Amino acid sequence: MARNSPAQQGNATSNGDVHRPVKLACRNVWKIFGNGAEDFISRHGGNASASDLVSANLIGAVRSCDLEVRQGEIFIIMGLSGSGKSTLVRCMSRLIEPSYGKVEFEGKDLLSISTEELIEIRRHRMGMVFQHFALLPHLSVLNNIAFPLSIQGMDRAKREARAREMIDLVGLSGREHFYPRELSGGQQQRVGIARSLSTNPEIWFLDEPFSALDPLIRREMQDELIRLQGVLKKTIVFITHDFDEAIRLADRIAIMKDGEIIQIGTPEQLVTSPATDYVAEFTRDVQRAKVMSARSLMQKPGRAKCAGTVAPDTKVSSFSAEIVSAGKPFSVVSGSGEAIGEVHPQAVIDLLAGIDRSAVNP
C-alpha cells in the first residue's frame, strides 16, 4: 500500500491520547457580521438562537464554537463552503476579531493580549498556509521563504541559510531564484509551506492548502504533509471542504455546518457513530476498512488458533488481505504484549463488503 506508515503510527498513538496538553482552544467563540453585532451577542450573554440573529438582521458566521486542539495532533475543521470554517480559523489566529468568546493559546487568552504581543506570537509561534498560496509576486522563492525572518530583522546570511534548509525540506532545490509565477500550483504551495515553516512555528494553520490543486497533485501534497508531520510533529489546524482529505489526514475532525460545530471526533468515531444525518451523509461513501481499527472489530479471545497478531489501533485495510487469505483469526495484542482480543476474518469480509450484521442479527 502506498499509504505511509509514519502517519498510521502518528494516528495510532494520538487517537486515544487525551492526556496531551491543549495547545489552542476556542471557548464559545462567536463571529457575527452586521451592525451592532458585539452589543447583540453580549446582550444575549453569548447564547443566541438562529432566529434571534435573523430578527436582529445579523449574520452568524461562527456560532458558539468550542474546541480544543492538542499538542502534536492534526485537527481538521471540515465543512462545505459558507459553513464558517475559514472564519473560524481566522478567529483562532485573530486575523478576524471574534464578536464573543475566548481563544486560548496555551491557556492564555489571545484576544486580550496587546498588538505587540500578538505580533511576537505570530512571528515565532504561528505559521499559516493559504488556499491561493499568497506568495509575494515581487520576491523570488528564496526571498519569499525568508520573508517572515526578514520581518523579524534576522540578518541576511542567517535567514537565507534557513530558507535554503526549508527549500530542501519541501524538495524545491534548484528553484531558489525562480519567481512565483514561474512555478506550477503544486510548487507554489510547496513554497507557501516552506515559508510558513521557516520560523519553526509551534502551531500551524493550513487553510484549504490543497483545494486549488489538481486531484493528482493534491494527493501527492497530502502524502508530503503526512511525511513532513512525521518529521516535524507540529500542532496542526487544517481546514478543508473535502471529507476524504479529512479522513486521510486527521487525528480528529470537527464538522461544521451553518457556523456551528456539529461533531468532533476521530475519523473512526465519525464513521461508526455520526451525530446527525448530515454527518452520516458524509461518511456513507467512506471506505470503512481505511478508517476502522482492529479494536472496533475485536471480539473476546476465543479458543481458535490465531494466524497472526495486530496492534489494536491498526487500520483494518492494512491487514485485511492477510487475514482473509489466512482464513483464521488474528490476535489483537496491546502495547504491553497482552492479548486483549481477536479479529475474525468474517468480520473483516463483512466490513469490506459493507454488510452490517449487527443490524440483521442483533
Next chain:
Amino acid sequence: MSSITENTLRGENRTLGGWSLIWLGASVLVLMLHLLRDVFPVAVEYPSAFVIPFSEWISAIMTWLKVNLTWLTRSMTAILDVPLSFALKLLAKGFKFGHGLEAWTLPRLSWVGVVIVAFLAGRAAGGLKLGLLTGSCFLYVALFGKWTSSMLTLGLIAIAVPFCIVTGLFVGIWAWRKPWAERFMVSPALDLMQTMPTFAYLIPMLLLFGNSPVSAMMATAIFATPPMVRATMLGLSRIPSEISDFSEMAGCTRRQKLWQVQLPSARPTLMVGVNQVIMLALNMVIISSMIGAGGLGYDVLLALRALKVGNAMEAGLAIVAIAIALDRLSQAMAAKQARGNVHQDQQERSIFQRYPNLILAIAALVITTLLSFAVPAFAKVPPEITISTARAWKDAVTWVTINWFDVIETFRVTLILYVLNPLRAFCEGFPWAGAVFLLGLAGFQLGGWRLAVTVAVLTTFCAATGLWEKTMATVYLCGISALVACLIGIPLGLMASRSDRFERFLTPIIDTLQTMPSFCFIIPVVMLFRIGDVTAMIATVAFAVVPAIRYTNHGIRQVPPSLIEAAKVSGCTRTQTFFRVQLPVALPEIMLGINQTILMALAMIIICAMIGTRDLGQEVFIALSKADAGRGIVAGLSIAFIGIIADRLFNAWSSRTRARLG
C-alpha cells in the same frame, strides 16, 4: 437632453408608460416656459440682481492667501526651485559660474548622450524595436532644431513627475486607509481637479508661487496627480485578502505590511498610474508654458499668436515625438511589471554585468558631455544638420488655401449658418429654470434624490454666477462635438470589434491620437479653417473620438464567448447575435465611452478658447490675461460642474444598466 430621455425610456421597460408620460409633461412645461419667456423672464434669464458675487469672494480669499501665506508658498518655491533649476540646467541651460569676463559655463548634457540614453532605456524596457523608436524620437527633436525647448519641457517633467507620484502615493494610501477621507475629501477633490480646466488655476498658482517655473510645476501637479491617487487606491484595494492575511500572520507591523507587502504587490497597477501621470504632466507642462515655464508649449503659443502655422506645426510635432517616446517607454515598463519577474542565473556577477544598461548610459552621458568641451557639435546641435519643415508646411497650407478655398469655405459657412448658429441660439436662450428642472428629473430617475439634488444645485450654481449664457455656449459646443465624435467613433469601434484586420489598422492611429497633447490638435485645423467655432469643433472631435472607439470595441469584444456560443446554438445569424446579444451586453461599457468622450470634449473646448470661441473658456482665458483669479476660478468651476453633472448622470445610467444585466 433628448438623447438621454429616449435612451432611458428604451431601457426602462417596466415603468415605460409612467416615465415617458412624465418626460413628455416636463418637456411641454419647459417648452411653454421657453415660449412664455416674456411672462416669466426670471425663470429664463437669471436676474442680474441675484447674481452671487462668487468671483469677488474668491478674489478676496486669494488676496488674503497671498498676503498671509506668501511666506509659506514662497519658501516652498525656494525649496522646489532647487531640484527644478538643477534639472533645467542639466538638460537645457548648462551651469553658469561667475560673472562678466570670468564667467564660465559647465555645459549641459550633450544631446548625443541623451539620444543614446533614450535608446538604451527603450531597449532595456521593451527590446531593440522600442529602443530604436525612443532613440529616433529624440533624434528627431534634435534634428528639427527643437532640442533646447524640448529639454526645458523634459526637465520640468523630470521633476514634476516624481513629485506627483510621491504625493499621489501618500494621498492614495491615506484615502485607502480612511474610507471617510476617501468619500468626503479625496474623491470630490479628485473629481474637481480632473474636470476643472487647467487654465483656471494658472493664475492662483502665479499669485502664490510667483513667476517662476515652480508655479508651472505646481499647476502640473494639480492636473497630473489624480490618476496616481486613483491607481494607488485601486491597486491597494485589489490585493487579494490572503496576501494581507499572510503579512499579518508573518508578524508584520503596520508599516512593514504596507511597504514590504501591499505596495509591492500593487506594483503593476501603480505603474499604470505612473504612465498616466507622465502623459498628463506632459500635457500640462505644455499648457503651463503660458505662465513662464518656457519650452515647447511656449514655441507653439508664440507661433500660433503670430499665425506662423509652419513653426507651430513643427513645435507640435516635437511635442508628439516626446509624448510618443515617454508613453511607449512607461507603458513598456508597466507591461514588464505586469508580466512579473523572471529569474536569472545567479552566479556572482560584477556590477557591470548586473546593470549593463545603466553603466552604458552613464558612460555615454559622461563621455559625450566631456567631448562637448572640445567638439562644439556635441554641445549644440550643429545648424548644418538640422532640418526645417516650416516652409514646406506653410507652402502646403498656401497651396490648399488657393486650390481648395471654395470647398473649405463652403463647408465652413454652411456648417456655421445652418447647424452651429441655430443650435447656439437655442442653447443660449434655454431657460435656466427649465434646465435645472429637467436635469434634476433625470438625476432623480437615474439615481434617486441625492443625485437629483446634486445635479440641480450644480446647475443652479452655473446660473447664479451670472454666467448662464456662456455656460450654455459651452454646453452647445461641447455637446455638438461630443455628438459628432460619438457618431464617428462608435461605428468605427463596432467595425473594429467585428474585424481583427480593421482593429490592427486602427489601433496605432488611436494610440497616437491619445498620446498627443490636446494643444497639438488645434494646429493643423487652424491652418485650414482659421479660427472660430468650426475649428474648435473639428479639433475637439479629433481629440475626443478615441474613447468612443476604444470603449465600444472593448465592450463588444469582452462579451463572454459562452454567451455568443449560446446565441449561435440557438440559431442566431451573425447579425442577430450582434444586435440581440453583443450590443445589449456591451451597452454599459459603450456608455462609459460616451461619458469619457464628453469629458474630453469639454476639456478640449476650453483650450479652444485660444482660437476665439465665445464661451466659459474665453471667460477663463480673459481672466488669465487680466490676472483675475476670482473670475477665472468661478468660470472654471462652472466648467467643472458641467463635467461633473454629465459624469454623474452617465455613470448612474451605466451602473443601472449594468445592474439590470446582472
